[in-house]
Amino acid sequence: MSQKSQTPQQRLAALGLELPDIAAPAANYIAWRRVGDVLYVAGQVPFVDGRLPVTGKLGGVVGMEEGRRQAGVAALNALAAGARAAGSLERLVVAHVQVFVASTPEFTDQHLVANGASDLLAEVLGEAGRHPRTAIAVPVLPLDAPVEIQVTFTIADAL
Secondary structure, eight states, X not given: OOGGGSOHHHHHHHTTOOOOOOOOOSSSOOSEEEETTEEEEOOBOOOBTTBOSOOSOBTTTBOXXXXXXXXXXXXXXXXXXXXXXXXXXXXXXXXXXXXXXXXXTTOOOHHHHHHHHHHHHHHHHXXXXXXXXXXXXXXXXXXXXXXXXXXXXXXXXXX
16 A cells, blocks of 8 residues: 555554653643644643653754654654544644754754654655744753644644
């Protein structure tokens, strides 16, 4: 079966991944808000089983490839929240992604770290996962996470 004829759930399984449980908000916010057909998902850090397996800054203790992997984990968490809110992965279309990269002042490859999130979204959702994006350097993120992503989806009513 070609990737184009596969569903997002089949593509996810082919990557050896499954949607994780959604982390409960850690402060005074909600996990998502739907306004019409637009779904705003709260920022997602690369939690795995409720914890951050990697902490620190890119250009410091976190290397490029690890940063890309962590951005992909954060994107998987965003997909999980989006699928929960929309009812399924198949209804999600990525409208925009913001990737925040905790990095040292000398590190200037935030856009390459962000590819970890963009690649995963496109691999799972196909054309619906391709998106405009912003990659932003920040001095620190909550819990010393190396990356955080915020995804805005639109929800397709009928596929």
